[in-house]
Amino acid sequence: MNAKTFRLFIVLLISVFALGAQAQTKKEAALQGVYLSGDVFGYIYPIFVKDKYYSADLALTANLNNRFFPVVEAGIGHTNMVSQLYEIGYSTRAPYYRIGMDYNMQYENGKSNYIYLGGRVGYTAFDYSVNAPALIDPIWGGEVPVLLTDVPSSAVWAEVVGGVRAEIAKNIYLGWSLRYKYLLHQGAVTNGGPWYIPGFGTGKKTVFGATYTISYYFKL
């Protein structure tokens, strides 16, 4: 994602919050309920790909007049894998957090099933370790070990979110979302920086993500 796309994201995020603020000003916003959600995609996805990193998170989503959905997400991401081709070991385990809001694109229908757009800001602080085969100098000769232990790092990123949520039984919902993530800030980058960032993924700057959630709705 380039700077132009990121500006678009910021405009979108500001628009969503501005709409929310406007609704509150008009006394329209009312807390109708709260969704408690669990994301299971982070354990399904590794089944289909060679890079085995996992994540799971819980989310609390408030339903404001079935139109605005402020959300707080907290989860844990971890991996302890050795790549097949280069035999590089990489391990980390750390919590991550996101805060943001969704906007119901079909709020006028008044239905509990809806399509939404939204945004998130995510943060994690983590340590990672790398254990790779030694680098062999092809000209001068000699070997240099590649062993990084508990390297501290952190990251802040933004997400553009689009998804659906539908009721499959009374107060039980399934939903999925696609997320476009943009790394806003990364802590001290040494030796190439981390490969996998909990909650963000494996992209250097941008990455696609997804969630697949099961929710219980506490109607108020």
Next chain:
Amino acid sequence: MNWLRHIAMYLVTLLITVGAASCSGEDCPINNTVMGKMVFYNQYQDAVYFDGTLTVSVVRPQGDSVVVNQKYGPSDVLFPLSYMHNTDTLIFCYSGGGGVTYDSLYISHTNTPTLVSVDCGTAMFHSITSVGSTHHMIDTLILKSSEVNYDERENIQVIYRTAN
């Protein structure tokens, strides 16, 4: 049975989502050794080429090693840096109408073992701290960009006394 239909629909969307998320592949660098780049200029900062052949050797304890072999009409060269030493010496051997001339170039640098990714491997990146040379044909060396990594860029400007 309405809920069964919902679940079936969401299982399909799950598979589509996994497929979409799996499509993001990673482009790995072709080479696993990074190279620095020198570009040749005259004293007026015009890009020039050497009208003859250039051979570049690196000085090693076990004997010199040729890294550029009789390149004709070069306007730039790529050069390696050692993984374990902090100063390297390169020998430029010019061969042309005026006979054979030599220059020695001294490059000081730091070395950083770097994780590119678990799928692309590791590489040694370098940061050049200073450069110097003899002055048979070379007037001066200018350190333009210190970082030597996969982003191939002009690291050193070689300013020649005379230009063809």
